[in-house]
Amino acid sequence: MKLTRPEKEIELLFTTDVLVVGGGPAGIGAAVSSARAGKRTILLEKRGFLGGNITACYVENCNYYLKNTEFSSEGLYAEIEKAAYEEYGNDNIRQKNLKAFNSEYLKVFLDELMAENKVQVLFHSFVNEVIMKNDRIEGVIVQTKKGPKAIVASVIIDTTGDGDVSFAAGVPYEQGRSEDGLCMPGTVSMRITGVDSGKLMEGTERLTEIGNEFKRAYRAGETGLKCKRQDLPFGRLTKAGQISYINYSCEYGLDPTDIIDLTKGEINCRQYDLDIYRYLKEHFEEFKDSEITSLSPEIGFRDSRRIEGRYKLTIEDMESNRHFDDVIAVFPRFYDMLSPDANMDGDGKVEGKGYKGHIYEPVVDSRTFEIPYRSLVPINISNLLVAGRCISADHVAESGVRAISLCMYTGQAAGTAAALSIDSNVIPGDVDIKALQSALRAQNINIPE
Ligand SMILES: Cc1cc2nc3c(=O)[nH]c(=O)nc-3n(C[C@H](O)[C@H](O)[C@H](O)COP(=O)(O)OP(=O)(O)OC[C@H]3O[C@@H](n4cnc5c(N)ncnc54)[C@H](O)[C@@H]3O)c2cc1C
Structure with a gap:
């Protein structure tokens, strides 16, 4: 059954150059890129803090896979990594995760970063509606405590x-694996405090050993735990006895955009976290006096909708390190795809396309892949760009x-292209690629000539 909503006028809250959602x-x-290019920039965020999965799902040791490789971070990420570390450190006493963020401090750092760069941030601002005029988004509707409000912008960036x-604007998209639409599992991460950090630091990497012991027990069917997860990655360990990130709970078969599935995922993942906490406490001396300090405020997802852009990046492109004339980023070749159907026994190789277990392909030598600008440009909306995990790519x-x-x-x-498009009075899809690439190089993004 469907209901009809009567038409209603909506108050215009702000007009800006670039709106990032x-x-x-x-x-x-x-x-930050849009504001540094001199554009009035508003950033909307549905939660009360910035950082996305880093702060909301405790994913603090983001670039662990670059360790012992020839690669290092670039651009704004490298800038934040260095500045946040210098200002706050990270309290970590493990050799692993030396550069991990302390995500609670990072929230404050990011507030300051936005203020310094004159980005107007609006929290508690959820967007699920737009007003269209032909192929343009005329206004974005923000759901607020005071009801829906509109923001008008020359360019909108969907992040x-x-x-x-x-x-909301009607861009076609794909979600999950091509044959069954299944996404990777959702996770509620956990923090534990009161572990014996002295003992955990004695001798070898004890937390890694505990992860390995757990995996062996899981595979032998000895744990009795419900959650289908054999890996037990631990993040920072502090002197004060906190493990700041335990990425364990996994709920499969969820649609990350469906509130019924999201509710199921939140509830089940919390239970799985409690189960593993009790397991650790019972089986490992180092956890005997520990307690859960927090479960991440929201279930985190690794993939969801992937929009249809002017170009869909494929694994074949990545495997062959295909060169694109409109390249806007180069990244070490690496894949990490948790099996959408919880199959942990397969060969886990890229060729299996996600139908044969967890694909984990670490960075190898100097292998890289390129991202073309066209993957950020939706096929049918003239003043919209997309960035992050929902760009145009296969699963x-x-x-x-x-x-x-x-x-x-x-x-x-996307932020740089939005600013360029305004300066040159063209739609974002028509910006001068050479100018975009040189502006990105000036931001310490390593793009080939
Ligand atoms: C448990 C877990 C572990 C991971 N481990 C790693 C890792 O070790 N290394 C790594 O590199 N990656 C890891 N990832 C993947 C990584 O976290 C994501 O791919 C990455 O955060 C994507 O960045 P994003 O900006 O595209 O989206 P997100 O981080 O998801 O950020 C999207 C933001 O938009 C906000 N938002 C969403 N919808 C709306 C709306 N309608 N209106 C307003 N605001 C909205 C959200 O609140 C959020 O702040 C992990 C993910 C998970 C869940």
Whole structure:
């Protein structure tokens, strides 16, 4: 059954040059680049803090896979990594995760970063509607405590991770694996405090050992736990006895845009977290006096809608390191795709396209892949760009594209392109690519000539 909503006038809250929707890694990159290019920039975020999955799902050790490789962070990500570390450190005493963020401090850092760059941030601002005029978004509707309000912008950048603005504007999209639409599982991360950090630091890497012991027990069917998860990645360990990130709970088969599925995921993941906490306490001396300090405020997703852009990046492009004339980012070749159907026994290789277990392909030597600008340009809306994990890519490609620092690079490309399009009075899809590339190089994004 459907109801009809009567038409109603909506108050115009702001008019701006560039409107960025979603304050995760991609939105941060887009907003700062646009503002640094001199454009009036508003950043909308549905939560009360910035950072996306870094702060809302405790994904603090984002670039762990670059360790011991020839690659390092670039652009705004490198700037934030250095400045946030210098200002706050990260309290970590493990050799692993040396550069991990302390995500609570990062929230404050990001507030300051936006203020310094004159980005107007609006929290508690959820967007799921737009007003269209032909192929243009005339206004974006923000759901607020005072009802819906409108914001008008020359260019809008969708960095919601789920492509919510694009969906509202009618951009075609794909979601999950091509044959069954299944996405990677959702996760509620956990923090534990009161572990014996002295003991955990004795001898070898004890937390890694505990992860390995758990995996062995899981595979032997000995744990009795309900959650289908054999890996137990731990984040920072502090002297004060906190493990700041335990990425364990996984709920499969969820549609990340469906409130019934989201509710199920939140509830079940919290239960799985409690189960693993009790398991750790019971089986490992180092956890005997620990307690849960927090469960992440929201379930986190690794993939969701992927919009249809002017170009869809494929694994074949990534595997062959295909060169694009409109390249806007280069990233080490790497994939991490948790199996959407919880199959942990397959070969987990890229060729299996996600139908044969967890694909984990670490960075190898100097292998890279390129992202073309056209993957950020939706096929049918003239004043919209997309950045982050919801750009135009196939499902396996997304498992590399979703890397947090790369999401920030694509955000920077979108923010820079939005500013250029306004300056040159063309739609974002028609910006001068050479000018965009040289502006990105000036932001320390490493793009080939
Ligand atoms: C448990 C877990 C572990 C991970 N581990 C790693 C890792 O180790 N390394 C790595 O590189 N990546 C990792 N990832 C993937 C990574 O977190 C994401 O791919 C990345 O955060 C995507 O960035 P984004 O900016 O595109 O989206 P997000 O981080 O999802 O940010 C989107 C932002 O938009 C906001 N938003 C969403 N919808 C709306 C709306 N309609 N209106 C207003 N605001 C909205 C959200 O609140 C959020 O702040 C992990 C993900 C998860 C869930």
